[in-house]
Amino acid sequence: xxxxxxxxxxxxxxxxxxxxxxxxxxxxxxxxxxxxxxxxxxxxxxxxxxxxxxxxxxxxxxxxxxxxxxxxxxxxxxxxxxxxxxxxxxxxxxxxxxxxxxxxxxxxxxxxxxxxxxxxxxxxxxxxxxxxxxxxxxxxxxxxxxxxxxxxxxxxxxxxxxxxxxxxxxxxxxxxxxxxxxxxxxxxxxxxxxxxxxxxxxxxxxxxxxxxxxxxxxxxxxxxxxxxxxxxxxxxxxxxxxxxxxxxxxxxxxxxxxxxxxxxxxxxxxxxxxxxxxxxxxxxxxxxxxxxxxxxxxxxxxxxxxxxxxxxxxxxxxxxxxxxxxxxxxxxxxxxxxxxxxxxxxxxxxxxxxxxxxxxxxxxxxxxxxxxxxxxxxxxxxxxxxxxxxxxxxxxxxxxxxxxxxxxxxxxxxxxx
Numbered sequence: 001x002x003x004x005x006x007x008x009x010x011x012x013x014x015x016x017x018x019x020x021x022x023x024x025x026x027x028x029x030x031x032x033x034x035x036x037x038x039x040x041x042x043x044x045x046x047x048x049x050x051x052x053x054x055x056x057x058x059x060x061x062x063x064x065x066x067x068x069x070x071x072x073x074x075x076x077x078x079x080x081x082x083x084x085x086x087x088x089x090x091x092x093x094x095x096x097x098x099x100x101x102x103x104x105x106x107x108x109x110x111x112x113x114x115x116x117x118x119x120x121x122x123x124x125x126x127x128x129x130x131x132x133x134x135x136x137x138x139x140x141x142x143x144x145x146x147x148x149x150x151x152x153x154x155x156x157x158x159x160x161x162x163x164x165x166x167x168x169x170x171x172x173x174x175x176x177x178x179x180x181x182x183x184x185x186x187x188x189x190x191x192x193x194x195x196x197x198x199x200x201x202x203x204x205x206x207x208x209x210x211x212x213x214x215x216x217x218x219x220x221x222x223x224x225x226x227x228x229x230x231x232x233x234x235x236x237x238x239x240x241x242x243x244x245x246x247x248x249x250x251x252x253x254x255x256x257x258x259x260x261x262x263x264x265x266x267x268x269x270x271x272x273x274x275x276x277x278x279x280x281x282x283x284x285x286x287x288x289x290x291x292x293x294x295x296x297x298x299x300x301x302x303x304x305x306x307x308x309x310x311x312x313x314x315x316x317x318x319x320x321x322x323x324x325x326x327x328x329x330x331x332x333x334x335x336x337x338x339x340x341x342x343x344x345x346x347x348x349x350x351x352x353x354x355x356x357x358x359x360x361x362x363x364x365x366x367x368x369x370x371x372x373x374x375x376x377x378x379x380x381x382x383x384x385x386x387x388x389x390x391x392x393x394x395x396x397x398x399x400x401x402x403x404x405x406x407x408x409x410x411x412x413x414x415x416x417x
Contacts, residue, residue, distance in 0.1 A: 011117075011125025013309075018325065025322045026311060027110055029157055030130045037149050039108040039132055044088040046112065050078040056087030056262065056294055067115040081114035085131040085305055086262075086287065087294070093135055094296030104142070105135040110308070124309060131284075133303035135291065140235050143266040143286060143302055144242030150270055150282060150304050151248050157311065158320045159272055162281075164248065166268045167256040168236040169206070169285070170228050178227040179205050185221055193217065209255045223254035235265050262287040270306065272314050281314065282306030329355040329380065329416055331373035333366055336386035343384055346394075346412065353413055373399065382412060 008014055015023060034041070050070050057063050069081040082088055089107060092098075098105050110130050119125060132149060134142050147164060154162040169175065182205050190198060193214050200207040209218055228236065243250055256267055269283035284304025291299040315322065330350065334343040343359050350357040358376060360369045366383070373381045383395040388406070396415055397404040407415045 009125070011119040013124060013126075021325045022312060022315075022322050023308070026157065026308060026315075027130075030108070030110060030153060033149060033153055033156065034108040034132065037106070037145070039106040039149075042089055042092060042107040042109055043111070044085075044092050044109070045082070047079045047081050048088055048091065050080040052087050052091055052294065053080055053083060056090060056290060057084060063115065067117050069114045069116055082111070083113055083115050085109055085111060085113065085129055086133060086290070086303055089131075089133045089303075090135075090287075090290055090294050090296070090301070093133075093299075094291060094294055099136065099291070099297055099299050101136075104137050106132070107134075108132045123307075128308040129282075129305040130308055131303060131305040133301060135299050135301045138235075138286075138288060138300040140238035140266075141242050143235075143239045144246065144248070146284065146302050146304060147239075147243060147250070147266075147268050148246050148248050150284075150306060153306065154270060154272065154281070154311070157315065158318075159311070159314055160318055160320075161273050163271045164250040164268060165253040165256050165271060166239070166243075166250050166266065167253050168225060168228055168232055168265055169257055169263050169267050170224060170232045171264055172289070174227055174229055174232055175206060175224070178222070178224045181222045181227060182206065182208075189217060206257045209257050218255060221255065224257075225252075225254050232265060239266055262290045262293070264288045266302065268304070270304075281310045325377070326356070327377040327379050328358055328373075329378070330357050331369070331376060331378040331381045332357060332359045333369045333373075333381055333383045334359065335366060335384065336389075338386050339384045339389050342389055342409075346382075346384070346409070350413060350416070355413065355416055380416060 031041070050068070053068060054064055063083050068083050071079055073079050089109065093105065093107075108131065110128065112126055112128050114126055116125055117123065130153070132146060134146060147166070151162070151164055170178070183201065186193070186201055186205060186208060190201060193201075193208070194211065197208045197211050197214055200211075206224075208214075209221060225236075240250075250268075256269060257263075263285035265286040265288065267283070267285035270281050271279045272281050273279060282305055284302070286300070286302040288300040289298075291297065291301060332343045332347055334340040347357045347359050358378070360372065364372070370381060378399055381397045381399060383397065388394055392409050393406050394409050394412055395404055396407050396412070
């Protein structure tokens, strides 16, 4: 029978020991930050009904049109692997009646997403996002809080050159008026735009401004900020005032529309250098009509999603060292048959009271075991021979200083502390 060689699917990754610890460090930072901001974790299914994403994300988006992993299940139902986090969280919010809670609902997630697109730097077909969603308030102070949380995440990880861009995309009524103004600007250049832009002009002209190929052609495009009504202008001004009060630096980008159809009022992105041509690491915005669109009561919402792969790539490119791999507390070396059995017992006891401990399972000589302890960055090695065992003692060596001393077996855990 021929050997079959299996490889990971295109656009996916294996996270091996040494790398996983860096992921855990970044995830722990996200969780700690959410704890401080009083956000609670939510976990939703990895696949949902296809219609949820068509209604929630928008049928004219690239995600729905080109990128979703959709399949028919055995019940002949159309299902889709989660391409983004918000729609599933909104569905869970509605189905579980979280809108009945007396306080504002503040949630976060760290989860895999799936999109069929060309893999490139920091972009994969299975990727991971850290995201937050807030429901139940239209207060612009919450817009500012959500932006500040994402900004703090990048700053506390030590990322350099992070930039926040903000805009207001108004309400559906404002966008309808702006649509006509924008079309008047775009129509004369239609034949010189890419095929995607020409298609978007027919269905969703604001998405044309999101095109990466033709950005240089839109320098004179009318600004949606000039089309805002009084309510939208006031909301946007308040968001800026709150960001200023917190000292969050930002730039206004009137061409920032984001790639999803559900945004209203505030839209924003986090950008950083170090991941090639695509410099956006995450973004989000307000989605005041989305809960109603998915079948719930009319509840305002706002959130963001940040790409974890992109964050880790920037950390690597900026040579930011993470305190990720924790050293082993102790490596136990057994010399002799009786010592072997005792080391098994000691290792178990040390692990039971909270220490990280390892021992040899390959029958190696003492010198090879000491090299293993060094590779594992052990703080101590504890060496037990049959003679030490008969005296109820064990030799404890500091791997940093080389100092070695003899301690009582029943006091080893105290010495390690």
